[in-house]
Structures are given as C-alpha cells and as structure tokens.
Amino acid sequence: MPxxxxxxxxxxxxxxxxxxxLSGKTTNIKWIYDHIKPENKGEMITLATETERTLxxxxxxxxxxxxxxxxxxxxxxxxxxxxxxxxxxxLILKGVDGIVFVxxxxxxxxxxxxxxxxxxxxxxxxxxxxxSNIPLVFQYNKRDLPNVLSxxxxxxxxxxxxxxxxxxIATKGIGVLETFKEITRQVLxxxxxxx
Amino acid sequence: MLxxxxxxDRELRELLTKLAKDSKAKIIFFVDKAGQxxxxxxxxxxxxxxxxxxxxxxxxxxxxxxxxKLLGESNLSHMFTETENEGIYxxxxxxxxxxxxxxxxxxxxxxxxxxxxxxxxxxxxGIMERVERRIKEETxxxxxxxxDDIDLDSLFESGDS
Ligand SMILES: Nc1nc2c(ncn2[C@@H]2O[C@H](COP(=O)(O)OP(=O)(O)O)[C@@H](O)[C@H]2O)c(=O)[nH]1
Ligand SMILES: [Mg+2]
Numbered sequence: 001m002p003x004x005x006x007x008x009x010x011x012x013x014x015x016x017x018x019x020x021x022l023s024g025k026t027t028n029i030k031w032i033y034d035h036i037k038p039e040n041k042g043e044m045i046t047l048a049t050e051t052e053r054t055l056x057x058x059x060x061x062x063x064x065x066x067x068x069x070x071x072x073x074x075x076x077x078x079x080x081x082x083x084x085x086x087x088x089x090x091l092i093l094k095g096v097d098g099i100v101f102v103x104x105x106x107x108x109x110x111x112x113x114x115x116x117x118x119x120x121x122x123x124x125x126x127x128x129x130x131x132s133n134i135p136l137v138f139q140y141n142k143r144d145l146p147n148v149l150s151x152x153x154x155x156x157x158x159x160x161x162x163x164x165x166x167x168x169i170a171t172k173g174i175g176v177l178e179t180f181k182e183i184t185r186q187v188l189x190x191x192x193x194x195x
Numbered sequence: 196m197l198x199x200x201x202x203x204d205r206e207l208r209e210l211l212t213k214l215a216k217d218s219k220a221k222i223i224f225f226v227d228k229a230g231q232x233x234x235x236x237x238x239x240x241x242x243x244x245x246x247x248x249x250x251x252x253x254x255x256x257x258x259x260x261x262x263x264k265l266l267g268e269s270n271l272s273h274m275f276t277e278t279e280n281e282g283i284y285x286x287x288x289x290x291x292x293x294x295x296x297x298x299x300x301x302x303x304x305x306x307x308x309x310x311x312x313x314x315x316x317x318x319x320x321g322i323m324e325r326v327e328r329r330i331k332e333e334t335x336x337x338x339x340x341x342x343d344d345i346d347l348d349s350l351f352e353s354g355d356s
Contacts, residue, residue: 003197003231007204012231040350043247047254056254059230061246064350075230075250091257095229181347191196 001095002191011072013187014095018120019102020112021081024141024170026058028102029076031176033060040064056080057092074184081116090123098135098187100179102170103158105140105148110157117158131161135186138165139179144172197227198330204234207322210315211236215296218311219303221281224295225319226252233292252295256285275305284308289320 003012017025026046033044042061060076079089101120103113121131138159140151151167159165164182168175199207211223215236222238224245230253232245259274273286282305284296296308 001196001229003199003227003233005199005204005233007199007201014229014231036350043244045247045251056258059247059250061244061250062350064347073246075246087261088258091254091261094253094257095227095231184347 002097002187009070011070011191012075013072013097013184013191014075014077015098015100015183015187016092016096017076017078017100017102018089018093018116019079019081020104020109020116021053023081023102023104023109023113024168025078025081025102027170028100028139028141028168028176028179029058029060029078031170031173032062032076032180035173035177036062053080056085056088072188074187081112086119089119090126093120093123093127093129096124096127096129096134097190098137098183100137100139100183101158102139102141102168103154105142105154105167106145107147107149110149110154113154113158135183135190136161136163137179137183137186138163139168139170139175140165141168141170141175143167143174144169196330197233197326199233199326200329203322203326203329207234207319208237210318210322212238214311214315217314218296218298218308220296220298220308222297224249224252224293224297226293226295228253228257228287228291228293230254248295252285252293256287256293260287273309282308284312286312286316288316289323292323294319 017028019025033041040063045059047056047058057080058078062074062076063071065071077092079092099120101117124131124134140154142148155165166175166179166182168179170176207225211225211234215223215238223236224232225234226232226249230250232249235245256274260270263270270290273284276283277300280300282298282300284305286294288294294312296312298308
C-alpha cells in the first residue's frame with residue numbers, strides 16, 4: 001500500500017524482489033544502488049549470513065523528485081530465497097506495491113523457480129492480494145551461463161499472466177535497469193488509478 | 196492507500212513532538228508495519244537515516260511478532276531494545292502502526308517512556324482512525340500527483356549502462 005503525505009509531498013512505494021535462493025535478487029538491487037546518484041539514495045541495508053546469503057532482507061531506499069514537486073520514494077527489498085526462510089519471505093511481502101520475480105534461467109534451478117512462484121502466490125493470498133492484480137515483472141537471469149532454458153519455456157512456465165519480462169545478466173547490469181523501470185512504471189500507474 | 200493531508204500531518208507531528216518532550220526522548224518515529232515512515236517528532240538534534248530506521252524497525256517488529264506467534268502468544272504489543280547509552284521502545288498501535296521512542300538512558304528511562312506513551316496512545320490512535328475514515332469516504336483524492344512527470348533516467352549517473 002503506497003503512502004502519500006500531502007504536507008511533505010512524499011509518496012512511498014514498496015517493491016519486493018522475489019525468487020529462489022541465489023537467482024540474483026541481491027545482485028539486482030546492489031547494482032541499482034551502485035549506479036544511482038548519491039543524492040537519490042539512502043543507506044543500503046543487508047541482513048546477511050557470514051557467507052553473504054540473505055538472511056532476512058536487503059533494503060535500498062531510492063528517492064526521485066518530479067516537476068510538480070512530489071518526491072517519490074521507492075523502497076526496494078529482496079527476500080531470502082532458501083526454503084527454510086519461508087516465514088521471513090512472507091513478512092517482507094507485507095504492504096507490497098510491486099513484485100519483481102527474479103528467476104534463475106539454469107535448467108537445474110527450474111524446480112526452485114516453480115516452487116518459489118507457488119510460495120509467492122500463496123503468501124500474497126494470505127495478505128488478500130491476487131497475483132493477477134498486482135504490478136509484477138519477470139526477469140530471467142543468468143543468461144550468460146551455458147545450461148539455460150529457453151526464454152519460451154521460462155515464460156510459459158512462470159509468466160502465466162503475460163506480464164512484461166526481461167532477460168538479464170545481473171552481474172553485468174544487463175536487464176537490471178529495464179526491469180526496475182518497468183516495475184516502477186506499473187506501480188506509479190496503479191497509484192494514479194487509486195487516486 | 197494511506198495518505199496524510201497537511202493538517203493531519205501537522206497534528207500528528209505536533210503530538211509526537213509533545214510526547215518526545217514529555218518523555219524526554221531524543222526522537223519518536225511513527226511507522227507502518229510495511230516499514231514506511233509516516234511521521235516523526237521534530238527533533239533536529241537527532242540525525243540518522245529515518246527511512247532506513249523505519250524499515251529496520253518494521254522488520255524487527257515483524258520478526259518478533261512471528262516469534263511470539265510460534266510461542267503461542269496471540270500478538271506482540273511492545274518491545275524494548277537497548278544499546279549502551281540508548282533505549283529503543285517500540286509499541287504496536289492498533290495492529291497496524293509502530294511507535295518508536297528512542298531515548299538517552301542518562302536522561303530518561305523505560306518507566307517514564309511507557310507511562311507517557313500510555314497517556315498519548317489514544318490521541319495518536321484517534322488521529323489515525325480519523326485519517327482512515329477520511330480515506331474511506333474520499334472517492335477521489337487529488338490530481339496533484341502527476342506521475343508521468345517522473346523521470347527515472349535522471350536517477351542514474353550518466354555514462355553508465
Ligand atoms: N553467471 C551469473 N551469475 C550471477 C548472475 N546474477 C547473479 N549471479 C551470481 O549468483 C550468486 C547469487 O546471487 P545473489 O544476488 O546473492 O542471489 P539472491 O540469493 O537471489 O540474492 C552470486 O554469486 C552472483 O554473483 C548472472 O546474471 N550471471
Ligand atoms: Mg540475496
């Protein structure tokens with residue numbers, strides 16, 4: 001649920017990067033964080049284990065002003081992918097305004113993609129959110145690896161709602177910005193619909 | 196969608212500022228459970244990243260709530276964290292919002308803070324209930340937000356990607 005303050009002219013929106021463990025969610029928002037102008041970003045928070053796997057969430061606040069004087073804040077979150085963190089994943093979805101599903105294109109990770117998508121749909125349902133109704137973008141990541149599934153297969157199995165989708169190599173920043181822009185565009189559109 | 200009108204924003208901020216004075220707190224944040232900062236007391240001496248603080252507070256409360264559910268407790272109502280010099284008191288308001296009080300332990304203490312929060316609780320809740328009612332009744336908010344004007348490209352350093 002976005003929050004609009006008409007006094008300070010601020011709008012807050014929450015975007016969650018969801019997907020199986022090691023699909024590249026943290027890499028996505030780290031890349032965004034590293035390439036955003038200092039004046040447009042706050043502090044990046046990473047709650048990770050010693051081996052750098054996301055434990056609870058990563059968080060990046062981004063601020064953008066428009067000409068009418070409104071400041072829009074996007075709060076980017078990633079979820080921990082490992083199965084055992086199901087509870088944490090659900091907590092992070094609370095109040096979500098838009099979701100980027102980061103899939104791992106590697107064939108051997110496809111079951112994990114499918115399981116995580118089911119888990120996402122179920123968690124959203126618990127918050128009374130219908131997956132076909134929320135801003136959603138798919139990203140097929142790790143396209144640089146040799147054993148990847150074709151985009152057609154990924155699209156057919158994951159993107160059942162025909163949402164915008166992108167191929168990516170997050171480690172090189174390829175597809176990262178396109179994905180981010182598309183989800184923000186969708187989120188801002190719903191904002192307009194609601195107001 | 197949650198929104199605050201200028202007069203509601205002022206009312207809330209004034210109330211939080213008064214509570215901060217009364218309880219001798221350094222600063223008070225008012226956050227929603229999704230981690231968004233809704234308001235804060237006017238405490239110019241306090242500098243920290245408000246937005247990050249709000250996000251971590253909500254994560255902290257969410258994790259503690261999940262823990263207390265595991266233990267069979269129905270719902271978490273408040274929690275306390277401390278560093279060497281500071282106390283952080285968090286209380287859930289109406290199941291939706293979180294009030295965070297940060298105080299210097301040499302200046303105030305948990306007892307005073309809880310007492311003062313109790314005193315202001317109903318007033319804060321009253322404002323938010325009024326806000327929620329107003330939002331429900333409103334059919335149209337305002338055309339003031341022109342999201343088409345937002346230029347995402349300007350966010351990024353030039354020369355990249
Ligand atoms: N080859 C390749 N590796 C990637 C890509 N994106 C991420 N990785 C690597 O995959 C691992 C897991 O990435 P991370 O972002 O931590 O995954 P998360 O669990 O989804 O947050 C890291 O070692 C990344 O460097 C990619 O596009 N190609
Ligand atoms: Mg991660």
